[in-house]
Amino acid sequence: MLIDGELVASASGRWMTSVSPVDEEPLGQVPEGTAADVDRAAAAAMRAFASWRKTSMEERGATLRDLARAIEARYDEILALEAADTGNGVESLRFDLDFAIWTLNHYAGLGYQLTGETVPATAEGLHLTLREPYGVVGRIVPFNHPFLFSVARTAAALMAGNAVVLKTPETSPLGPMIYAEICQQLLPPGLMNIISGRGMPVGDAIARDKRIRRVAFIGSPDTGRLVQKAAAESCVKHVTLELGGKNPMIVYPDADYDAAALAAVRGMNFLWAGQSCGSTSRLLVHESLYDRMVDDVGRAVAAIKVGRPEDPETGIGPMNSRAQVDKALRYMDLARSEGARLVTGGGRVEGPGFEKGFWAQPTVFADVTGDMRIAREEVFGPILSIMKWRDEDEAFALANDVEYGLTGSIWTRDVTRALTAARAVEAGYIWINTVGSHFRAFPYGGYKNSGVGREESIEELFSYTQCKAVTFMP
Known part of the structure; x- marks a missing residue:
C-alpha cells in the first residue's frame, strides 16, 4: 500500500489474500491495514496538502493528465488484473478504464471553474466568495469497480487542491495497488495514500480521523450509516454517500x-x-x-x-x-x-x-x-x-x-x-x-437511502471545496 510516497507493509505486518472469483485460487496479497496506518497516512496527507494547495491550476491539471497517460501505458495489465480479481467481464472493464482516464482528463481542465462570486450586499463595500479545499479527504472504495473508483472518484478532490487517504475494498484490492504504484511515481509524497484493509478498522479510522474533514463512501446503506455515525462521533464532517438501489x-x-x-x-x-x-x-x-x-x-x-x-x-x-x-x-x-x-x-x-x-x-x-x-x-x-x-x-x-x-x-x-x-x-x-x-459530466447520485451528494460532474468538484465569504469595507 502507499503511504507518504512509499509502498509499505502495514503496521501489523499481516497480509490479506485476494482469491479468484473463478476458481477460488489465490491471486495475490495486500497488506492488512490498521488504524495506525491511517494515522500515518493522514499525517502525510496534511504535510502534502500544505504544498499542494499552493499549486496552480495548470500544475494540477498537468499532474492529472500525467496520471491518465500512465494508466494508458499499463492499460492491458490493469485490464487483465481487474478481470481476474473482480470477476467482471473484460468488455465491461474496458469502459471502467476508459472512464477513469477520461475523468482524470476531464477534471484536469475544470480547475478554472472553481470560481467565486461577488454579491452587491452593500452599496459601498465589496463582498466576494472564494472556493478553498478541505485539506485531507477520505475515500472508501467498493469491490465492484475498484480501479475505476480509486481513480475517477479522487480526481476531483486532487484538482480542487486536496490530499487523499483512500481505502481499497476487502475483496478485489489488486487493481488499486497498480494505481498506488503509478501515484508513487508521479505524485508528491503523501498527496495520495492508498491503504488496503478491512472496514473495521481502516474504514472506521478514516471516518473518525479529525484531520480528514471530508469523507466519500460508495457501498451499502447499512455501511453508509455507519460511516455517517463514525464521522459524527469524531467531529463535524462533510460526508457524501452513494449507496444501494432497487431501481x-x-x-x-x-x-x-x-x-x-x-x-x-x-x-x-x-x-x-x-x-x-x-x-x-x-x-x-x-x-x-x-x-x-x-x-x-x-x-x-x-x-x-x-x-x-x-x-x-x-x-x-x-x-x-x-x-x-x-x-x-x-x-x-x-x-x-x-x-x-x-x-x-x-x-x-x-x-x-x-x-x-x-x-x-x-x-x-x-x-x-x-x-x-x-x-x-x-x-x-x-x-x-x-x-x-x-x-x-x-x-x-x-x-x-x-x-x-x-x-x-x-x-x-x-x-x-x-x-x-x-x-x-x-x-x-x-x-x-x-x-x-x-x-x-452528468451528476450521479441518489434520493432517500440511496445516498446524499452528487458525483461525476462539476458538482463533485465543488463538493471538495468550502465557500469562504470575504467583505471589504471602505
Missing part, C-alpha cells in the same frame, strides 16, 4: 417494445453479475405487454453466456465473493417461498469448469408483488424481478414504495408522459428510453 424500469403500452425488451436485460448489468447499484432490477410492465415481455426477457436472459471474465464473448461471469453468491442464492430461494414465478435461472451454475468459484445463474422472476422482499431489498446480484401494473398511479406507487431512490428508467413515446413519470419517480438519475449509461 425501477417502467414500460408503458406505447413504448418501443423491442428496444425496451433489450434494455430490460442490459439494465441488469449482467456483465457485472448484477453487482451494480444502478441496475434496474425491477421491471414494471403494463399489463397489456406483460406476458409477452416475461417470455421475451426470459428467453434473452436464458441465452446469456456464462463464462470466464477474460472471454470477450462472456455475458456473465462469477460473482465477486463467497458472501455475494451465497446472498444471491438465498434471495432466489426466498423469492420462490414468497410465491414469485421462476422464469429462468434460479440457482448456482453447474457443470464442467464451474466446480469452484462464485457462480450464480442469471435469473428472472415474474409475478413479483410489491410486498415481496425480492421486490424491496437490494440483492446486488443477477436477479431481475418483473411486476405488472394497470394504471399510472399504480406504476408510480410500485416504483417509489422502497427505501431506495438511485436510478429509474421510463419507456414511452409520449414526451409529456415521460416528463410526468420522470418527476414522479423518486430517484436521482432518470433515463428516458434508454438505460444503464452514465453520461459524462
Whole structure:
C-alpha cells in the first residue's frame, strides 16, 4: 500500500489474500491495514496538502493528465488484473478504464471553474466568495469497480487542491495497488495514500480521523450509516454517500417494445453479475405487454453466456465473493417461498469448469408483488424481478414504495408522459428510453437511502471545496 510516497507493509505486518472469483485460487496479497496506518497516512496527507494547495491550476491539471497517460501505458495489465480479481467481464472493464482516464482528463481542465462570486450586499463595500479545499479527504472504495473508483472518484478532490487517504475494498484490492504504484511515481509524497484493509478498522479510522474533514463512501446503506455515525462521533464532517438501489424500469403500452425488451436485460448489468447499484432490477410492465415481455426477457436472459471474465464473448461471469453468491442464492430461494414465478435461472451454475468459484445463474422472476422482499431489498446480484401494473398511479406507487431512490428508467413515446413519470419517480438519475449509461459530466447520485451528494460532474468538484465569504469595507 502507499503511504507518504512509499509502498509499505502495514503496521501489523499481516497480509490479506485476494482469491479468484473463478476458481477460488489465490491471486495475490495486500497488506492488512490498521488504524495506525491511517494515522500515518493522514499525517502525510496534511504535510502534502500544505504544498499542494499552493499549486496552480495548470500544475494540477498537468499532474492529472500525467496520471491518465500512465494508466494508458499499463492499460492491458490493469485490464487483465481487474478481470481476474473482480470477476467482471473484460468488455465491461474496458469502459471502467476508459472512464477513469477520461475523468482524470476531464477534471484536469475544470480547475478554472472553481470560481467565486461577488454579491452587491452593500452599496459601498465589496463582498466576494472564494472556493478553498478541505485539506485531507477520505475515500472508501467498493469491490465492484475498484480501479475505476480509486481513480475517477479522487480526481476531483486532487484538482480542487486536496490530499487523499483512500481505502481499497476487502475483496478485489489488486487493481488499486497498480494505481498506488503509478501515484508513487508521479505524485508528491503523501498527496495520495492508498491503504488496503478491512472496514473495521481502516474504514472506521478514516471516518473518525479529525484531520480528514471530508469523507466519500460508495457501498451499502447499512455501511453508509455507519460511516455517517463514525464521522459524527469524531467531529463535524462533510460526508457524501452513494449507496444501494432497487431501481425501477417502467414500460408503458406505447413504448418501443423491442428496444425496451433489450434494455430490460442490459439494465441488469449482467456483465457485472448484477453487482451494480444502478441496475434496474425491477421491471414494471403494463399489463397489456406483460406476458409477452416475461417470455421475451426470459428467453434473452436464458441465452446469456456464462463464462470466464477474460472471454470477450462472456455475458456473465462469477460473482465477486463467497458472501455475494451465497446472498444471491438465498434471495432466489426466498423469492420462490414468497410465491414469485421462476422464469429462468434460479440457482448456482453447474457443470464442467464451474466446480469452484462464485457462480450464480442469471435469473428472472415474474409475478413479483410489491410486498415481496425480492421486490424491496437490494440483492446486488443477477436477479431481475418483473411486476405488472394497470394504471399510472399504480406504476408510480410500485416504483417509489422502497427505501431506495438511485436510478429509474421510463419507456414511452409520449414526451409529456415521460416528463410526468420522470418527476414522479423518486430517484436521482432518470433515463428516458434508454438505460444503464452514465453520461459524462452528468451528476450521479441518489434520493432517500440511496445516498446524499452528487458525483461525476462539476458538482463533485465543488463538493471538495468550502465557500469562504470575504467583505471589504471602505
